[in-house]
Amino acid sequence: MKAPPVSISVRDLTLRFPVYGVDAKSLKKHLVGVTVGGKLGRSHGATEVTALTNLNLELKPGDRLGLIGHNGSGKTTLLRALSGAYEPDEGEVEVHGRIAALLDLNLGIDPSATGLDNIRLRGRIAGLTSKEIESRLEEIAAFTGLGPFLAMPLKTYSAGMQARLAFAAATSVEADVLLMDEWIAVGDAEFQQLAHRRLLNLVERAGILVLASHEVDLLRLYCNKVMRLEGGIASPVTDIKKLDELLAA
Amino acid sequence: MEIATHMLRTGRRGATFEFAMALKDLRQSMRRIDLAWALARHDIVSRYRGSILGPFWITLSMGLMVLGIGVVYAQLFQMTLAAFIPHVALGIVFFGVIGGLINEGCDTFVQAGGMLSQTSLPMFTFVWRTVARNLLNLAHHLVIVVGVLIIYGFWKVANVPVALVGVALLIINASWASLLAGIASARFRDVPQIVTSVMQFAMFMTPVFWTADKFPSRHAVLQFNPFNHMLDAVRAPLLGKPLEPHAWLILAAMAVVGWGLTFTLFARTRRRIVHYL
Numbered sequence: 001m002k003a004p005p006v007s008i009s010v011r012d013l014t015l016r017f018p019v020y021g022v023d024a025k026s027l028k029k030h031l032v033g034v035t036v037g038g039k040l041g042r043s044h045g046a047t048e049v050t051a052l053t054n055l056n057l058e059l060k061p062g063d064r065l066g067l068i069g070h071n072g073s074g075k076t077t078l079l080r081a082l083s084g085a086y087e088p089d090e091g092e093v094e095v096h097g098r099i100a101a102l103l104d105l106n107l108g109i110d111p112s113a114t115g116l117d118n119i120r121l122r123g124r125i126a127g128l129t130s131k132e133i134e135s136r137l138e139e140i141a142a143f144t145g146l147g148p149f150l151a152m153p154l155k156t157y158s159a160g161m162q163a164r165l166a167f168a169a170a171t172s173v174e175a176d177v178l179l180m181d182e183w184i185a186v187g188d189a190e191f192q193q194l195a196h197r198r199l200l201n202l203v204e205r206a207g208i209l210v211l212a213s214h215e216v217d218l219l220r221l222y223c224n225k226v227m228r229l230e231g232g233i234a235s236p237v238t239d240i241k242k243l244d245e246l247l248a249a
Numbered sequence: 250m251e252i253a254t255h256m257l258r259t260g261r262r263g264a265t266f267e268f269a270m271a272l273k274d275l276r277q278s279m280r281r282i283d284l285a286w287a288l289a290r291h292d293i294v295s296r297y298r299g300s301i302l303g304p305f306w307i308t309l310s311m312g313l314m315v316l317g318i319g320v321v322y323a324q325l326f327q328m329t330l331a332a333f334i335p336h337v338a339l340g341i342v343f344f345g346v347i348g349g350l351i352n353e354g355c356d357t358f359v360q361a362g363g364m365l366s367q368t369s370l371p372m373f374t375f376v377w378r379t380v381a382r383n384l385l386n387l388a389h390h391l392v393i394v395v396g397v398l399i400i401y402g403f404w405k406v407a408n409v410p411v412a413l414v415g416v417a418l419l420i421i422n423a424s425w426a427s428l429l430a431g432i433a434s435a436r437f438r439d440v441p442q443i444v445t446s447v448m449q450f451a452m453f454m455t456p457v458f459w460t461a462d463k464f465p466s467r468h469a470v471l472q473f474n475p476f477n478h479m480l481d482a483v484r485a486p487l488l489g490k491p492l493e494p495h496a497w498l499i500l501a502a503m504a505v506v507g508w509g510l511t512f513t514l515f516a517r518t519r520r521r522i523v524h525y526l
Contacts, residue, residue, distance in 0.1 A: 004255075014260070018521065019524075020436065020524075079367075080367055081258070083367050083368060083369060084256045085366050085367050086258075086366075086524075087260070088260040089260050090260040091259070092260070093256070093257070093258045093259075094255075094256070094257045095257075096254065098254055099256065101368060104363055104366070110291065112295060112298060117291075124287045124288070125284070125364065125368065129283070176254075
């Protein structure tokens with residue numbers, strides 16, 4: 001059985017966000033002429049933010065796309081749309097391949113449960129059976145490098161330790177499409193190297209990586225393509241070598 | 250492996266499409282029903298982590314409540330303990346299932362916000378999580394139910410098969426109310442407070458602590474109280490009493506109408522729920 005190749009295709013994606021429970025009028029006044037964020041409008045009693053407008057994107061195996069842009073330019077929204085959490089208001093998002101999203105460190109995390117239990121929980125959420133998780137537990141545990149701390153409640157972990165755990169658990173699921181927000185930078189140098197190897201490995205297995213970050217160096221390290229978002233409008237996808245031009249634009 | 254290898258999300262609208270998507274959500278949640286169980290188990294285990302009795306605190310605290318209320322109210326109502334304690338034990342346990350499902354339903358989507366905003370997990374998974382958690386709670390309470398029925402000799406007259414149908418109808422009905430509470434609470438943050446108040450009010454208006462024979466049987470409090478019908482369908486057969494005529498019919502009708510309306514609401518709001526959170 002040969003599945004279609006891994007791919008992401010986004011066609012004319014427009015995503016509007018209803019924001020409930022804010023006074024749109026006063027908010028509008030505040031936001032007129034602000035450089036960050038999308039456009040505000042109003043419908044059905046909720047303030048509407050247009051987070052992405054007419055976005056097109058085609059990615060094929062081996063693509064590692066970096067997303068840059070201001071805070072609130074729509075990077076995370078795009079990642080969430082790619083993960084299937086947000087539904088388009090217009091257009092289409094189509095993804096072939098198993099998706100792993102590392103957008104929020106706290107996904108399925110129970111602070112009072114141990115590191116190991118949290119790996120199990122994340123594995124279940126990612127779609128593994130408990131048998132599959134047990135068979136991989138050792139490998140995941142080794143990759144986190146947390147050793148005896150895995151038996152400790154997660155609330156005793158530092159942010160970096162949590163990131164290690166989350167990254168190890170999420171990338172152990174053999175995803176084809178990895179969506180990451182910039183927090184990956186929290187690990188220390190040694191972990192960064194491990195993570196780097198694992199990410200490259202993923203891309204070698206004909207996977208796709210989409211990484212949102214402000215860190216130019218990080219993007220150069222991981223990505224071969226880059227796209228800039230501004231107020232929900234995307235630039236064309238360009239080669240990473242032209243990152244400086246894109247930043248200057 | 251149950252990972253969606255193809256995901257298509259479109260901006261299509263229209264009632265038919267929204268219904269199809271809601272049904273797809275429901276189907277996918279059924280295919281991954283083990284995830285809902287795993288999450289529910291995790292909820293129970295983590296609630297009692299580090300305690301010596303663990304989840305059996307559920308049993309113990311319920312047992313104490315039954316004992317206390319049973320003794321005091323039996324005196325107040327001039328009833329024998331043998332007649333009153335089984336009544337109140339079944340009342341508290343099974344009204345607890347209804348109340349638990351509806352009250353915790355308020356948190357179904359709010360609590361799952363983190364997961365819903367970065368995965369394509371079916372939304373119904375979290376509805377089943379709430380249901381499964383309450384079923385696990387009920388399993389702990391069954392110790393009390395069985396104990397009371399044995400001690401006071403009702404096991405000889407209890408009609409268990411009929412009671413099980415009643416339990417099923419009770420859960421099916423409380424589940425749609427739970428989903429309804431979940432959607433409403435995600436959108437309007439006043440709803441959980443309203444639901445809590447209403448459920449508390451309902452507990453006193455339903456013959457949980459008192460017996461229905463103190464009322465004329467056609468009284469509105471009994472006749473138009475859905476919780477009374479739900480509770481009675483479980484309690485009467487276990488105490489060896491006949492069911493009210495049409496009890497199953499009323500509950501089945503409630504289930505069909507309730508699920509129909511709630512599912513329609515779910516279909517219409519599904520794409521928005523993640524933005525409510």
